[in-house]
Amino acid sequence: MLRSCAPSGLCGRLFRICLLRLAYRACLFYKGEVTTSEPPSPSLFSPMPEGSGSYLARLNPEQRAAIETTDGPLLVLAGAGTGKTRVLTTRFAHILLTGRAKPWQILAVTFTNKAAREMRERVGLLLGAPADGLWLGTFHALCARMLRRHAEYAGLTQGFTILDTDDQLRLLKQVMEPWRIDTKRWPPPGLLGVIQRWKDRGLTPARVTPAEDTDFANGHARAIYEAYQARLLQLNACDFGDLMLHVTEILRTQPDVLAQYHRLFRYILVDEYQDTNTVQYLWLRLLAKRPDGAANICCVGDDDQSIYSWRGAEVENILRFEKDFPGAQIVRLERNYRSTRHILGAAAGLIAHNADRLGKTLRSGRDDAEGDKVSVTGVWDSDAEARIVCETAESLRAQGHSLAEMAILVRAGFQTRAFEERLVQTGLPYRIVGGIRFYERAEVRDAIAYMRALTQPADDLAFERIVNVPKRGVGPAALQKLHAAARAAGVSLSVATAQLVENATLKGKLGEQLGKLMTALATTRDIMARDGHVVAIEHLLEESGYLDMWRQDRSPEAPGRLENLKELVRALADFGTLGEFLEHVALVMEHDENAQEARLSIMTLHGAKGLEFDIVFLPGWEEGVFPSQRTLDEGGQKGLEEERRLAYVGITRARKQALIFHAGSRRIYANWQPSMPSRFLDELPDEHITRNDEGGMRHRGLHSTDSVFANGPVIARRRRDPLADDATSLQLGDHVRHARFGVGIVIAADRHHVEIAFENAGTKRLLSSFIEKL
DNA sequence: GTAATAATTATTTTT
DNA sequence: TAATTATTAC
Numbered sequence: 067m068l069r070s071c072a073p074s075g076l077c078g079r080l081f082r083i084c085l086l087r088l089a090y091r092a093c094l095f096y097k098g099e100v101t102t103s104e105p106p107s108p109s110l111f112s113p114m115p116e117g118s119g120s121y122l123a124r125l126n127p128e129q130r131a132a133i134e135t136t137d138g139p140l141l142v143l144a145g146a147g148t149g150k151t152r153v154l155t156t157r158f159a160h161i162l163l164t165g166r167a168k169p170w171q172i173l174a175v176t177f178t179n180k181a182a183r184e185m186r187e188r189v190g191l192l193l194g195a196p197a198d199g200l201w202l203g204t205f206h207a208l209c210a211r212m213l214r215r216h217a218e219y220a221g222l223t224q225g226f227t228i229l230d231t232d233d234q235l236r237l238l239k240q241v242m243e244p245w246r247i248d249t250k251r252w253p254p255p256g257l258l259g260v261i262q263r264w265k266d267r268g269l270t271p272a273r274v275t276p277a278e279d280t281d282f283a284n285g286h287a288r289a290i291y292e293a294y295q296a297r298l299l300q301l302n303a304c305d306f307g308d309l310m311l312h313v314t315e316i317l318r319t320q321p322d323v324l325a326q327y328h329r330l331f332r333y334i335l336v337d338e339y340q341d342t343n344t345v346q347y348l349w350l351r352l353l354a355k356r357p358d359g360a361a362n363i364c365c366v367g368d369d370d371q372s373i374y375s376w377r378g379a380e381v382e383n384i385l386r387f388e389k390d391f392p393g394a395q396i397v398r399l400e401r402n403y404r405s406t407r408h409i410l411g412a413a414a415g416l417i418a419h420n421a422d423r424l425g426k427t428l429r430s431g432r433d434d435a436e437g438d439k440v441s442v443t444g445v446w447d448s449d450a451e452a453r454i455v456c457e458t459a460e461s462l463r464a465q466g467h468s469l470a471e472m473a474i475l476v477r478a479g480f481q482t483r484a485f486e487e488r489l490v491q492t493g494l495p496y497r498i499v500g501g502i503r504f505y506e507r508a509e510v511r512d513a514i515a516y517m518r519a520l521t522q523p524a525d526d527l528a529f530e531r532i533v534n535v536p537k538r539g540v541g542p543a544a545l546q547k548l549h550a551a552a553r554a555a556g557v558s559l560s561v562a563t564a565q566l567v568e569n570a571t572l573k574g575k576l577g578e579q580l581g582k583l584m585t586a587l588a589t590t591r592d593i594m595a596r597d598g599h600v601v602a603i604e605h606l607l608e609e610s611g612y613l614d615m616w617r618q619d620r621s622p623e624a625p626g627r628l629e630n631l632k633e634l635v636r637a638l639a640d641f642g643t644l645g646e647f648l649e650h651v652a653l654v655m656e657h658d659e660n661a662q663e664a665r666l667s668i669m670t671l672h673g674a675k676g677l678e679f680d681i682v683f684l685p686g687w688e689e690g691v692f693p694s695q696r697t698l699d700e701g702g703q704k705g706l707e708e709e710r711r712l713a714y715v716g717i718t719r720a721r722k723q724a725l726i727f728h729a730g731s732r733r734i735y736a737n738w739q740p741s742m743p744s745r746f747l748d749e750l751p752d753e754h755i756t757r758n759d760e761g762g763m764r765h766r767g768l769h770s771t772d773s774v775f776a777n778g779p780v781i782a783r784r785r786r787d788p789l790a791d792d793a794t795s796l797q798l799g800d801h802v803r804h805a806r807f808g809v810g811i812v813i814a815a816d817r818h819h820v821e822i823a824f825e826n827a828g829t830k831r832l833l834s835s836f837i838e839k840l
Numbered sequence: 841g842t843a844a845t846a847a848t849t850a851t852t853t854t855t
Numbered sequence: 856t857a858a859t860t861a862t863t864a865c
Contacts, residue, residue, distance in 0.1 A: 176854090177854045177855075178854045178855075179854085179855080180854085181854085204854080204855060205854095205855075206854095206855045207855080231853095306855055307855095309855085310855095338854085341854075373852080374852085374853085374854075376851090376852070376853090377852085377853065377854085477851075477852075478851045478852065479851070479852080480850080480851080500853085537841085537842090539841075541841050542841090543841090652855090653855070654855085655855070670851090670852060670853090671852075672852050672853070672854085673852090673853090673854090675854080676854090694851060694852075695851095696851060696852095697851080697852085712852080733856085734850095735849090735850070735856060735857090736856050736857095737856095
C-alpha cells in the first residue's frame, strides 16, 4: 500500500525490521510461558521525579490531564486534530519515565500498523532511545503473538498459518460442498461475512445460539461455521478473526493464562476505541479488569469518527465506557490545532445533526487567520467535476502549494476513475492510495504460497494454489485423486503427493511434473539449511518453473510481475528467517514504495482517516453517492449518521482549504443519472461556506451543442447567463427545460432544488441552477 | 484441460 | 461500461 507520510522511508523500514526480529526472538525465548521477569535486553529507563519532564511542557491543560491521570480507567475523547497521538505517546513515555511500569508492562493497542509504527517511533523519540521489547502493536499482531505462545489451547501448534481472504473463501467453498447450498441464493462471500460478524462478536460456533442461525443458508450457517473451524484446525491455520477469537476464548476459559497477563500488564492504552468490535472489547476488558477490580486502562477515541460499523465496530463501546469501567474519568480534547475556523465551523455544524453523541465541540486552538471558507461548487456532471478539481489542483500548485499536500477524498472506489483519467490527460502526478496492494498481487501471492507450502506441510490451501501453477496437468480430476489419497492416508496434500510420486502411482506427464515439483521443494529445504532462505526461495521459484512461466508469458503485464517477484525476494532479505517474513506478510500487508516526487493523492474517505492535508477536495456530495444509497437502505437512520460522520472526517482532514463538489448528473455504470445535491450540504452553516455553482457550467456552455438529446449533458446555447436562473426565479407551474430530460413543468420548489414533471422523463428532483426557464 | 464465450454485477476494507 | 466469473464447446 502506498502511504506517503512516513518521513523517512528507509529508516522506518529498518526500524520495523529490527522490532519484528526482536519480537520474533522474544516469541522463541518465552515460548509458551508468560514471564514477568526482565526481558533479554537490559533497559535504560530510570524513574524520574513526578512532573519534572520537559516532555510535559507545551501541552494544554486537557492534554496534561489525559497524560497525568495514570491510574484507574480513563476515556479520552479526542476530536479531530486535537493532538491525540501526541497525548497517547506522551502518556506512554510518562508512565515509563515516572517509573510506574517497565516498557514490557504496558500494553498499547492500535488498529493500523501505521499507527503502531508512528507510536513506537514517537515514544522512542521521547525516551531518547529506540523503544524495544514493547507490547505495542495492532490488535491482530498482539493477538498473533499471544496465540503463538498458547496455540495448544486453541488446538493449534505454535507454527500455525494465518490465511488471507482468498484462502478463507476457497476453504469455505470446499467446506460448504456437502451441504449442497444454492450458491446463487447464498453466495459464499456472504456466508463468510456472517461468520466474520460472529467472530467480531466473540462467538465461537458453540456460542452461536440457534436463534441467530435462522437467516442464512436455510439455518445451516452455524453448522458450516463449525465445520469451517474444524477444517482450519486440521490445516493448523487460522483466519484473521480467529486471532482475536482464539485468544479471547483462551483468556475466558484459562484463568491461569489470564492471571499471567494480569501480572504482566500494568497499564493498557487503546487507540481509536470507537472502532473496536465486540471481541476486541471483550479482550480488552478481560486483560484490564483485575481480580481486585482495578483497571488501568486508557482508551482514546472519537465517537464522531466512528465509520467502521459495517465491519463490526460498535460505537456503543465508547458510549458505554463509564458503565463498563465504574469510576472512569473522562477527558475531552476539543482544541483543534489543525484546521482553520471556517473548516471547524462547517464540520461542527454538520456533525451537530447527529443524535447519538457524547457531545464535543471543536474549538480552534490557534490564533491565526480565519482562513478561507469551505467552498461548495455545483457542476454540470461528473466529467466537469473531475475537470474542475484537476484544474483547481493545478492552479493551486502554480500558487506554490505542493501536490503532496492535496488530496481528493471520494466516497467509493468507482469515483476515482474519472479523476485518474483526467489527471493522466493533464499530466499531474498522482497516486491512488488503497488500490491493489503489493502483497495482494497474484504473482506475489503465488510466490508466498510456494513459501508456505515449503514451511508448512499441513497447509493444503497453499499447496492447492501452487500445484498447477505453472500448469502441470493437475486439473480438478487429478486434484480430486490427490485429495482422496490424502484423506485415506490421513496426511496433508503435499505429503500424500510426495508418497504417490515416490511409489510411482502417478504415471506419465502428471507424475513426471509433480515429481519435479516435489524434488524442487525437497532440494529447497536442503539449500535453506545450508545457504539461508533468500537463496533457497530464488532456487524454488526457478526450479518449480514459476519464473519461467512469467518469462514465457507474452502479455504486457508479465515484465511487471517479474519485477514484483524480484522485489519480493529483495524484501525477503530484510528478515532473519522465512517464518518472520511470512508473519510480516500475513499481518502487515504493507510494502514500502521508494520515495517519489510530490503527488496528488486520491483515496476513499475511509482511507483518509488519521491523515491530514492542506487542501482537500471532496467530490460527489450527492444523494445516493454520499450519503450512499446502500448504507441508507441497510442502515436507516444509523447508517445516515455514520455517513455524516464520514463527511465530518472528510472535512476535518483539511488544514487550510476544503473544497466540496456536487454534480447535476453522474454516469453510473452505463447510463447517466440525475443527481441531487447531498443533504449534508444543507447542514453546513452558511456563514462558513461559499457557494459557487456557476463555475463549471459557464465553462461547459462554450463547448456544448444545441441538442437537448445529445449524448451527455449539455447546456442549451440559448441560455445567456446561468446566474440569472436563480432558484428564486422559478415558480410553481413554470415551464422549464433541462438539458437531459427535456421540457417539463415545475411542481415543487424550495431553496436549492425544484421538482419537475418532465414530458418524457417522468418526475425528478433537481438542483434549480441546472434548470432553464422557458 | 484449455480456450472462447456468455453472464453477471457492481460501497466503504484499519488487520 | 468494464471487469470478473461461470459455462460451454472443443
